[in-house]
Amino acid sequence: MSSVEQEVPADVVTDQRLLIGGELRDAATAYPSVDPATGEVFGYAPDASVEDAEAAIAAARRAFETTNWATDVAFRQRCLDQLHQALLDHLEDLRELTITEVGATVALTKEAQLEGPLAIVRYYADLLKTYDFSEELGSVEYLGQQHRRWVEKEAAGVVSAIVAYNFPNQLALAKLAPALAAGCTVVLKAAPEAPLVTLFIAELIAQHTDIPAGVVNVLSSTDVAVGEVMTTHPDVDVVTFTGSSVVGRKIMKAAGDTLKRVFLELGGKSALIVLDDADYGPIAPYAAFGITMHAGQACALNSRLLVPRKDHDRIVEAVAAMMARVRYGDPREKKTYMGPLISEKQRDKVHGMVERAVAAGATLVAGGEKIDPGFFYTPTLLAGVDPDSEIAQEEVFGPVLAVIPYDDDDDAVRIANNSAYGLSGAVFSGDEQRALNVARRVRTGTLGINGGNYFQPDVPFGGYKQSGIGREMGEAGLEEFLELKSLAITLP
Structure with missing residues (x-):
């Protein structure tokens, strides 16, 4: 209730x-x-x-x-x-x-x-x-x-x-x-x-x-x-x-x-783009702890993880291992990283979207469970997600990360822009100029390069398209x- x-x-x-x-x-x-x-x-x-x-x-x-x-x-x-x-x-x-x-x-x-x-x-x-x-x-x-x-x-x-x-x-x-x-x-x-x-x-x-x-x-x-x-x-x-x-x-x-x-x-459906020359080491904690911050209840979180097709499975395995380290539970405990969703209604919505994603062909790698008492939902990782599917297009507002493979930089930009939203995003690359070139092609109001944080009182925040x-x-x-x-x- x-x-x-x-x-x-x-x-x-x-x-x-x-x-x-x-x-x-x-x-x-x-x-x-x-x-x-x-x-x-x-x-x-x-x-x-x-x-x-x-x-x-x-x-x-x-x-x-x-x-x-x-x-x-x-x-x-x-x-x-x-x-x-x-x-x-x-x-x-x-x-x-x-x-x-x-x-x-x-x-x-x-x-x-x-x-x-x-x-x-x-x-x-x-x-x-x-x-x-x-x-x-x-x-x-x-x-x-x-x-x-x-x-x-x-x-x-x-x-x-x-x-x-x-x-x-x-x-x-x-x-x-x-x-x-x-x-x-x-x-x-x-x-x-x-x-x-x-x-x-x-x-x-x-x-x-x-x-x-x-x-x-x-x-x-x-x-x-x-x-x-x-x-x-x-x-x-x-x-x-x-x-x-x-x-x-x-x-x-x-x-x-x-x-x-x-x-x-x-709302937002922001993309974290991992280019094939990036150091994959920081990606797993960035992605796993990013999407589970406040149980995924933030419009600017990167809820789509775009990865080179050849490295899809490798990156998914690393993110799943990191998600397993996300400590959820009583928000009053100092060691807790992720608290609950706001209500049973919101948790049911999140769970329903995860179930439909799996039915549509995505692979449930981790999570997808309700935890009582309270309105907790386990950190959830979906792999092999179709970029046109509901889970890749609609805002979940829960701790759910959709991993989408791409073929090259142009394909990554196309998938990132394949959204009604344009609020935030991120790009990781070993070549800063390459990362900037990709970032400037993504239609979004805010974007971090190699972990850069823009969210401060002096920085304008807002989005393109239906993000506001x-x-x-x-x-x-x-x-x-x-x-x-x-x-x-x-x-x-």
Whole structure:
């Protein structure tokens, strides 16, 4: 039974509250949050209604129009400094909550699940010290008179931000920090499967920063109508969403009626290309530990391993041996590398895709098993995968690696680009220039060469094709939330 299907006691007390117009409040109803490592309910979240969402949007609009938030850069920087400090001061509380609700391992909270995202807030607070919100274009003569022209970068307005369950701290802060730095006001909706982490951040904002009432509003809800209001309301100017491509397409259509700006960070089916001159030694740990990071629940993971046909079996054997060393289990144990999937529903989806892959001709080399209690799934390796099959084309969001043989560099590039997605990828080669030549031909938004890591707060992140629209992080992430206003004035 998933977190949104559990029965709720009549006298339930929620662990965190909604943040609307500067006030922490409960909703009329609540729903349970489940520890995916045990399958047991451990807390309750307020279940926001459409009326709550409308109140949050109204508060954000009012704050944008009546406060100095959009115009006072120094004030915004100070508030981001306060938020960063509050996150640091409550780091261990947030760590425990992230482990329990998301199934993140202790080690992962020291990186992408928690401590890494805090650096995003620091990055945007510091960026405000140097970022120029005005650009001079010089003067030009027109009809016998000089005209000075310049561009001012202004806050885009009210932002609806909707996040996924897999990395709630990363996703929330990668939307909140640049939107706030730009001067926007925000309505943030937590993932239904992991609401308490995001609501904890809301509590820190309300109690430990000077961010004005209504600038940040945070909701949790199981009602799809709440998301629909957030993407269609005429007072919302920008929609930013992280999640599946299926939902992303629906949001884009919904936002189209009012021509809102839409930023989408969606799915991926990224390819790790091993060229035939690569040192195969590092490939097995890179591939095995990469796909099992957070039980495969990350859009940018390399879920397709493209290998020279002549070395397919050799590489598969090495990856299988390395997968056997992936320690999974209780995420609270410091030696655990891989925790559970988020829910029974997600585990059933993963298992069904693996079963269909085998039925379609792939070889199950390792894994493919459900482990109870909790929602664990063993690290899974499929060999001899058809590049056109479902398992090679659709996002699994589980610890499943599909090995695909190729014939030459051109064939590898063709298979890598044979996807509706284009989010990430990697290339390994003994010849760096050859690796770069291949990498530049792959239609993807991010890519590592010989183990290179691009994922940092100052690096734009996003994808091509159905992996999304726009970029998060870096200056590009700030500019997603800015409008350009061109001005001119006559000179004496």
